[in-house]
Amino acid sequence: xxxxxxxxxxxxxxxxxxxxxxxxxxxxxxxxxxxxxxxxxxxxxxxxxxxxxxxxxxxxxxxxxxxxxxxxxxxxxxxxxxxxxxxxxxxxxxxxxxxxxxxxxxxxxxxxxxxxxxxxxxxxxxxxxxxxxxxxxxxxxxxxxxxxxxxxxxxxxxxxxxxxxxxxxxxxxxxxxxxxxxxxxxxxxxxxxxxxxxxxxxxxxxxxxxxxxxxxxxxxxxxxxxxxxxxxxxxxxxxxxxxxxxxxxxxxxxxxxxx
Ligand SMILES: Nc1ncnc2c1ncn2[C@@H]1O[C@H](COP(=O)(O)OP(=O)(O)OP(=O)(O)O)[C@@H](O)[C@H]1O
Ligand SMILES: [Mg+2]
Numbered sequence: 001x002x003x004x005x006x007x008x009x010x011x012x013x014x015x016x017x018x019x020x021x022x023x024x025x026x027x028x029x030x031x032x033x034x035x036x037x038x039x040x041x042x043x044x045x046x047x048x049x050x051x052x053x054x055x056x057x058x059x060x061x062x063x064x065x066x067x068x069x070x071x072x073x074x075x076x077x078x079x080x081x082x083x084x085x086x087x088x089x090x091x092x093x094x095x096x097x098x099x100x101x102x103x104x105x106x107x108x109x110x111x112x113x114x115x116x117x118x119x120x121x122x123x124x125x126x127x128x129x130x131x132x133x134x135x136x137x138x139x140x141x142x143x144x145x146x147x148x149x150x151x152x153x154x155x156x157x158x159x160x161x162x163x164x165x166x167x168x169x170x171x172x173x174x175x176x177x178x179x180x181x182x183x184x185x186x187x188x189x190x191x192x193x194x195x196x197x198x199x200x201x202x203x204x205x206x207x208x209x210x211x212x213x214x215x216x217x218x219x220x221x222x223x224x225x226x227x228x229x230x231x232x233x234x235x236x237x238x239x240x241x242x243x244x245x246x247x248x249x250x251x252x253x254x255x256x257x258x259x
Contacts, residue, residue: 139151
């Protein structure tokens with residue numbers, strides 16, 4: 001199946017229908033379906049434990065639309081964050097739009113579970129790219145199926161807060177840092193985050209950390225420039241309210257000219 005065909009809404013709808021009919025053929029109800037998926041996620045957790053990636057799952061940090069994030073402890077007593085994508089997520093269509101057009105995932109089959117697994121791997125790879133060019137992001141540790149293990153950002157007592165919940169001491173400094181991250185990501189890692197907002201930036205020791213890289217796309221993606229502009233626009237709008245003014249076009253041009 002070509003990625004173009006896959007992109008169109010009709011084929012996504014068809015895919016959804018196929019899945020529904022498959023599920024009804026197997027004769028399992030919604031609850032059992034969830035339980036089955038839970039079982040496979042549990043199995044993945046067992047793998048993480050037997051592979052000594054983690055020792056104990058501590059507690060949930062966040063329960064969101066697409067998945068859950070837990071804190072866990074490694075056998076070396078280090079803290080890690082574990083993001084678990086729900087295989088039954090209703091935002092599946094949203095997800096597939098960012099996978100399609102990504103040359104790294106060309107050979108993806110059309111199975112929903114495969115797409116969620118690829119999405120998890122994509123977040124892992126995107127994190128690695130950003131980490132390699134020294135952007136403040138959680139260091140990726142492992143990804144298996146729908147589970148991603150990464151460095152935990154926060155204090156022993158609690159995870160780092162989202163930027164939206166923090167009163168910034170030096171907003172201009174933080175703004176410059178975030179724009180610098182966006183620029184570095186684009187020019188050095190060929191990557192556009194595509195969902196930067198105060199909801200996806202953690203503040204830790206007065207420094208911003210960018211998280212949630214699942215939507216990230218490579219420069220070659222057909223919509224990468226549109227996503228880049230949107231990221232810049234969102235950051236600028238947020239900081240405008242904190243009295244940090246800037247010129248969107250100038251910043252966009254500077255970043256895209258650099259590369
Ligand atoms: N490495 C990490 N260290 C500490 N906390 C984290 C880490 N990664 C994620 N979190 C917490 O988990 C939350 C959800 O993570 P993320 O934004 O990656 O997922 P999401 O898919 O956007 O979830 P949601 O549906 O809640 O928006 C974050 O807002 C943050 O509070
Ligand atoms: Mg998020």
